[in-house]
Amino acid sequence: xxxxxxxxxxxxxxxxxxxxxxxxxxxxxxxxxxxxxxxxxxxxxxxxxxxxxxxxxxxxxxxxxxxxxxxxxxxxxxxxxxxxxxxxxxxxxxxxxxxxxxxxxxxxxxxxxxxxxxxxxxxxxxxxxxxxxxxxxxxxxxxxxxxxxxxxxxxxxxxxxxxxxxxxxxxxxxxxxxxxxxxx
Numbered sequence: 179x180x181x182x183x184x185x186x187x188x189x190x191x192x193x194x195x196x197x198x199x200x201x202x203x204x205x206x207x208x209x210x211x212x213x214x215x216x217x218x219x220x221x222x223x224x225x226x227x228x229x230x231x232x233x234x235x236x237x238x239x240x241x242x243x244x245x246x247x248x249x250x251x252x253x254x255x256x257x258x259x260x261x262x263x264x265x266x267x268x269x270x271x272x273x274x275x276x277x278x279x280x281x282x283x284x285x286x287x288x289x290x291x292x293x294x295x296x297x298x299x300x301x302x303x304x305x306x307x308x309x310x311x312x313x314x315x316x317x318x319x320x321x322x323x324x325x326x327x328x329x330x331x332x333x334x335x336x337x338x339x340x341x342x343x344x345x346x347x348x349x350x351x352x353x354x355x356x357x358x359x360x361x362x
């Protein structure tokens with residue numbers, strides 16, 4: 179669902195604002211505008227209304243699925259709340275470090291599990307790009323070999339290779355776990 183939202187948001191943002199059609203002089207008093215001109219004006223008004231409706235829907239959707247992705251800030255290293263895909267449970271994520279590595283970058287991410295059970299078979303993606311839209315398009319797959327233990331922080335290292343420094347401005351983490359189990 180988050181991927182579909184980002185794709186729709188990307189298309190909407192790339193479309194940019196509506197530009198009005200150059201105004202035609204009004205017909206003399208008592209005469210009506212030709213049907214063709216009136217239909218362009220009407221169509222423009224309809225399109226502007228549809229755009230306003232779409233923007234409202236995008237805002238509503240972004241509020242509803244705001245937790246499905248973790249937008250990481252490697253400068254402040256603050257944590258953000260997010261949900262695993264197909265889950266209602268809240269987790270935490272923080273970018274611990276980012277550094278050049280080979281022809282790309284090494285990103286260290288901490289994932290906090292505030293719950294009383296462990297998660298294993300955790301997989302997902304780290305999106306990266308100059309902008310949020312770019313981060314939705316460029317992704318590196320993540321597959322954890324260890325479990326995310328109950329009540330603790332788990333650090334993962336993700337290699338993004340090749341990449342440039344400007345490609346690492348926006349990072350988006352998206353994860354899912356196939357198994358949850360209680361520790362003994």
